[in-house]
Amino acid sequence: MPTDVFAVLAEPARRRILDELRVADRSVGELVVALTISQPTVSKHLKVLRDAGFVSARTAAQQRIYHVEPTQFAALDEWLAPYRRLWTNHLDELARHLDRMEQ
Amino acid sequence: MPTDVFAVLAEPARRRILDELRVADRSVGELVVALTISQPTVSKHLKVLRDAGFVSARTAAQQRIYHVEPTQFAALDEWLAPYRRLWTNHLDELARHLDRMEQ
DNA sequence: GACGTATATTCCTTGACAGGCATATGCCTG
DNA sequence: CAGGCATATGCCTGTCAAGGAATATACGTC
Incomplete structure (x- = not known):
């Protein structure tokens, strides 16, 4: 847990990405279309999510298919x-309250 | 939910405050001592937590006793x-995987 | 091997936010 | 009501992260 879990989730765009990936695995391009965010921005958020262990990706030709990592x-x-x-x-x-009172 | 829940929790100092308040209600001064953070900083964090609905306070003489709000x-x-x-x-x-391996 | 597609990375600028310090406010006691 | 304690607030500055534009890299196709 190198990066702060909460700091990562503090970004609304990243939560939208996770909400999207929760339903199904997606390529970067699909996320760009679904969320109406620029491709570089999506890639940067995905990097943050990857580094924090929230998602991982498999390579399929030129595409990278991302999926949620539950840990x-x-x-x-x-x-x-x-x-x-x-x-x-x-x-x-x-x-617990009663326990305290008994002492 | 005016303020972003995750943005509020993104600050480590605020989580430390919550961890402290989870155990027991505390005055601002007690938090200052427990967390070794300056009083103005603690007060500012408490304001953020209050505005976001994570904590609330009751007045006791000059002190304000804070407690966690579960919502x-x-x-x-x-x-x-x-x-x-x-x-x-x-x-x-x-x-299931482990089950299969055991066979 | 040149080209097109898919994704990642770099540079830059801008805005938000945390902390330090000083000060204001509220409340109690003598 | 003066003075002291507890807490809140305002101002200032430094830091850091997000987003845009341009570019680099990886991979497949012809």
Whole structure:
């Protein structure tokens, strides 16, 4: 996890790329068409996403087909996990609260 | 959700603040001590977190006690949801793969 | 091997944002 | 109401990253 996961996702264009790739693998050209962003800009964002481990690419002739790499999303999920308790598992929250009170 | 959730979390100092507040509510001064960041900087980050709905504060004499507000974390979780399938499927595939190898 | 397509990279400019410092505001105590 | 503490805000500057335009690289085709 060299690059900051959140910094990478902070860019809206990159999230749009991920949303697109989540549905299906895409070539750079397809992303350019789908997102109406210039090709160099898309390539640069893809580089950032690649370096951060969010996507990877396979070569098919002149094209590069990108696909989502789940690992970094799992990392984000892990970061979120301790906060998840705050809004989902109210019983856990209550239990911890009672634990504190018992001491 | 006026401000971008990811942009807010992109700042490491803000995540440290949230990690601190997740454990327990804290006054600004306590955060300054705990994180070794200047008071104005902490206050500015808290303002960003407040405006984005990540935290809120109650007034206690001269102090302001901050606490985590779960809503935005839930929003983040919702964003993550469709991607979650990606890596749970991935784990399933890995499991099947290992099953095959065992035979 | 020249050419066309697909993608990556470089250079440059511009805008946003973080941090330091100084200062303002709010609140309590004597 | 003066003075001190806790927090917020304003100003300034440096940094960094995004986007546009031009160009480089890789690959296939004729």
